[in-house]
Amino acid sequence: MTAPDLATPVGGWRVWRLGADDDGPVLESPLAAASWTPRTAVTAVCHRGCGDAPAWGCSCGLYAVDDPRRLVGGLLHHGILGCTALWGRVVEHGDGWRGEHSYPLVLFVPSPDDEVLGVPVGALTVEQARRAVLRAARARRVSGLGETLGDALRRRYAVPVHVLPVSSPGAFAGHAVGALAGRVRDECVRGLAARRLGDRVAAARLDRAVDRLLEGLRPDLPPLPA
Amino acid sequence: MYLGEPVRVLHVEPVVSPVPDGDFPEVAAALPEPRPRPTPRRGAGVPPARRGRPRPTPITGA
Numbered sequence: 001m002t003a004p005d006l007a008t009p010v011g012g013w014r015v016w017r018l019g020a021d022d023d024g025p026v027l028e029s030p031l032a033a034a035s036w037t038p039r040t041a042v043t044a045v046c047h048r049g050c051g052d053a054p055a056w057g058c059s060c061g062l063y064a065v066d067d068p069r070r071l072v073g074g075l076l077h078h079g080i081l082g083c084t085a086l087w088g089r090v091v092e093h094g095d096g097w098r099g100e101h102s103y104p105l106v107l108f109v110p111s112p113d114d115e116v117l118g119v120p121v122g123a124l125t126v127e128q129a130r131r132a133v134l135r136a137a138r139a140r141r142v143s144g145l146g147e148t149l150g151d152a153l154r155r156r157y158a159v160p161v162h163v164l165p166v167s168s169p170g171a172f173a174g175h176a177v178g179a180l181a182g183r184v185r186d187e188c189v190r191g192l193a194a195r196r197l198g199d200r201v202a203a204a205r206l207d208r209a210v211d212r213l214l215e216g217l218r219p220d221l222p223p224l225p226a
Numbered sequence: 227m228y229l230g231e232p233v234r235v236l237h238v239e240p241v242v243s244p245v246p247d248g249d250f251p252e253v254a255a256a257l258p259e260p261r262p263r264p265t266p267r268r269g270a271g272v273p274p275a276r277r278g279r280p281r282p283t284p285i286t287g288a
């Protein structure tokens with residue numbers, strides 16, 4: 001038996017596409033056909049047959065990067081961004097990690113403007129996902145008809161959900177927010193145990209780090225001093 | 227997605243599970259609704275006074 005190298009999870013940035021089931025929105029892996037079930041850890045499976053995913057010489061595992069500006073590709077422009085915890089067997093790379101288990105720690109939904117509503121997000125558009133939220137609320141006969149996409153994700157995944165002041169996570173690329181995003185990533189994992197035990201100070205610390213990042217992304221504010 | 231070259235393998239065992247176990251990090255745990263107190267039936271008479279221990283008679287001038 002090997003002694004663990006870390007007693008806190010590794011935190012990294014990633015994107016999800018949006019799906020839905022009978023109870024509302026669901027996070028899905030952007031490339032593999034895999035749902036991230038609320039309140040359940042996702043475990044990596046290798047389709048090439050690695051016994052212990054993620055394997056050193058393979059591409060399997062659950063991916064996360066150290067800086068959201070590294071996230072590239074179409075999904076970044078209309079996905080759900082977040083910081084996720086990785087644990088179990090974790091292969092560290094120069095720019096990120098591949099993990100065995102993962103669960104989101106904080107999520108960011110794009111601001112609900114017209115630009116984002118019509119954009120396909122995996123199987124659904126954001127607008128379709130919003131309608132799925134309403135249908136789920138009606139089916140449960142709860143007074144949640146005004147529940148937003150962010151509310152529904154918060155209810156299901158039980159993690160903080162914030163609205164980006166921009167219409168897509170792709171806007172990260174144009175802002176000098178690397179250090180601010182790094183503080184959010186650090187605080188996500190550093191304060192995890194305290195937040196889970198109900199420590200409001202730790203929760204407020206993460207909120208402050210997120211607020212600073214969101215301020216840095218607002219197009220109507222001057223850039224923050226370095 | 228390209229992550230760069232692999233550097234090392236870590237074995238990560240969080241002391242607290244990253245998966246919320248029914249809790250809600252942003253909201254304090256809710257207490258159950260207080261159960262309604264039983265109310266006397268309409269028309270029920272005033273309950274007889276409880277017979278307590280006989281009070282000692284104060285003794286004066288002892």
Ligand SMILES: [Zn+2]
Pocket residue numbers: 046047048049050053054055058059060
């Ligand atoms: Zn593999």
